[in-house]
Amino acid sequence: MVTAIAKPAPILAAFSILLSVAFLIMGNGLQLMLLPIRGGIEGFSAFQIGLLGSGYFFGFVLGCTFTPSMIMRVGHIRTFAALVAIASAAALGYPMAVDASIWIVLRLITGFCLAGLYLVVESWLNDQATNETRGALISTYVTVNFTVITVGQMMVTLFQPSSFILFSIASVLVSLAAVPIVMTRSSQPPPITVVRFRPRRMFRLSPTGTVAIFLIGLATGSFWALAPAYANSVSGNVSDAAWFMSAAVIGGALAQLPAGKVSDRIDRRKVLIGLALLCSVVGAALWATTQTSLSWFALGAAFGAGLLPAYAIAAAHVFDFADRSDYVEISAGLLLLNGIGSTIGPLLSSLSIELLGQPGFFLANALIQIALMAYVGFRLSRREGLPVEEKQTFDLGTSAAVSVVGDEDAVQLSDLVVQETA
Numbered sequence: 001m002v003t004a005i006a007k008p009a010p011i012l013a014a015f016s017i018l019l020s021v022a023f024l025i026m027g028n029g030l031q032l033m034l035l036p037i038r039g040g041i042e043g044f045s046a047f048q049i050g051l052l053g054s055g056y057f058f059g060f061v062l063g064c065t066f067t068p069s070m071i072m073r074v075g076h077i078r079t080f081a082a083l084v085a086i087a088s089a090a091a092l093g094y095p096m097a098v099d100a101s102i103w104i105v106l107r108l109i110t111g112f113c114l115a116g117l118y119l120v121v122e123s124w125l126n127d128q129a130t131n132e133t134r135g136a137l138i139s140t141y142v143t144v145n146f147t148v149i150t151v152g153q154m155m156v157t158l159f160q161p162s163s164f165i166l167f168s169i170a171s172v173l174v175s176l177a178a179v180p181i182v183m184t185r186s187s188q189p190p191p192i193t194v195v196r197f198r199p200r201r202m203f204r205l206s207p208t209g210t211v212a213i214f215l216i217g218l219a220t221g222s223f224w225a226l227a228p229a230y231a232n233s234v235s236g237n238v239s240d241a242a243w244f245m246s247a248a249v250i251g252g253a254l255a256q257l258p259a260g261k262v263s264d265r266i267d268r269r270k271v272l273i274g275l276a277l278l279c280s281v282v283g284a285a286l287w288a289t290t291q292t293s294l295s296w297f298a299l300g301a302a303f304g305a306g307l308l309p310a311y312a313i314a315a316a317h318v319f320d321f322a323d324r325s326d327y328v329e330i331s332a333g334l335l336l337l338n339g340i341g342s343t344i345g346p347l348l349s350s351l352s353i354e355l356l357g358q359p360g361f362f363l364a365n366a367l368i369q370i371a372l373m374a375y376v377g378f379r380l381s382r383r384e385g386l387p388v389e390e391k392q393t394f395d396l397g398t399s400a401a402v403s404v405v406g407d408e409d410a411v412q413l414s415d416l417v418v419q420e421t422a
Helices: 015-041 046-074 076-096 100-128 134-157 165-176 178-183 199-205 207-235 238-265 268-288 294-307 310-320 324-356 360-382 408-413
Strands: 192-195 417-421
Touching: 015 046, 015 076, 015 100, 015 134, 015 165, 015 178, 015 207, 015 238, 046 076, 046 100, 046 207, 046 324, 076 100, 076 165, 076 178, 100 134, 100 178, 134 165, 134 238, 165 178, 199 207, 199 324, 207 238, 207 268, 207 294, 207 310, 207 324, 207 360, 238 268, 238 294, 238 310, 268 294, 268 310, 268 360, 310 324, 324 360
Parallel strands: none
Antiparallel strands: 192 417
16 A cells, blocks of 8 residues: 655745745845944945935845846746855945945845845745645745844844954855755746736725835835934944844734734724824834933834834735735735835935934834825725725735735736746
8 A cells, every 4th residue: 555645734845945035034134234334334424324225125126027037047046046146245245345336236236136036935935835825834934034134133243343244144144045945855936927017007906005005115115224323323332223123123023913913803094094103103202212221122112013014904905905816916016116115215214314313214204104194094085994894804925025926826817927937
C-alpha cells in the first residue's frame, strides 16, 4: 500500500521565503533609521533628508512598474538574486560617497530593487497559499514585516552612526536574503499577472478609499523618511531615537487587527476619521514635547497606532465596493497610488521642518490628517455607508500593502490582465 506524503502546512512551506523577507526588511529597516541620522550628522538639510525618502519611494514606484518585465525575461530567482546584489552594493555606497545627491540616487536604486524583491516574495507566498489559507499566511508575512523592521531599527544602536560598520551590516543582511530563496526546493511561482493602472476607475468605485490611500501615503512616507531625524534631534542620542521609532511600529502593529475588526462593525470611514484624529492630537502633543520621557515613547506608540493601520482600513473600504474581478486592479493600483503619495510626502514635510525646526514634521502631518478628515467627512454626507451584512469581513491578507493578490479565481475573472509573464 502506498502512503501519501502529506503536504507541509503553507507557513512551513513558505518558511524559506519568510526568512528571506526577514533578512531583507531587517537590512532595509536599519537603513531607514540610519540614513536620516547620519545625514543630520553630515550636515544635510531637512529638505535633502526629505529627498532621500522621496527618492526611495519614487524608486519603489518605478520598481512596481518595470521589474515585472525583468521577471518575464529571466524568472523569479534570477531577478531576486540580481536585485539583492544591487541593493547590497547600494548599501555600501553611502559611506563611500557622503554626498546628498549621490545618496538620493542610491535611495532611488534601493527603492527600485525593494519593489522588485517584494514582488517576487509576495508572488511566491501567494503561490504557497490556497484561498482558504491566504489570509493567515499574509497576516504572518505582515507580522514578520513589523517585527523585523523593529529589529533592524534597533541595530542602529550597535555602533556609532558615523562608522562604516552599520552600512556593512545592512549590506550583509540584504545579501543574506538571497540565500533562502536561491536554495529553496519550492517550485517557482506561476506567471506574474501584469495589469493596467486605471486610477479614475478606482476613484469612481470608491472616492473615499482612493483619496485616503494617497493622503495616507503622504503621511506614512513622511514618517519613514523624517521621523528618525526628529527623534534623534529631540532625544540627543541614537538609542532613544531607535526606541521611539520601534514604539511607533509596535503601536501600529498592535492596533492593526483591532482597528480592522472595529471597522467591520461600523462605517470604515468613521474609523479612518478616528485614526486621523488620533494622529493629529498625538502629533500636537509630540510637537510640544522637547525632552525624552516614558510619556514620549508612549506618545510615539500612540502615533504609530493612528498612522500605520490606516492603509489597511482604507483598502478594505475600497474592497467593500469591489467585485472579485476588481481585486487585481485594486491591489496593484492602491499600492502604486500610495507610493506616489509617499514620494511627495517627505518633500512637503521637509519644507515644514525647514521653517519650524524638527517638530514641524508634526505640523505637516496634522495638515494631512485634517485634509483626510475633511474629505472623509464630506463623503459621509454624500454617500451612505454599507450595511454590516454587505461589507467584506476585514481581511489583512487582502487589504495589506502587498504587491500581489494571489487569488487565482480573481485573476481569472479580471478583465485587466494584459499579460502573464513566465
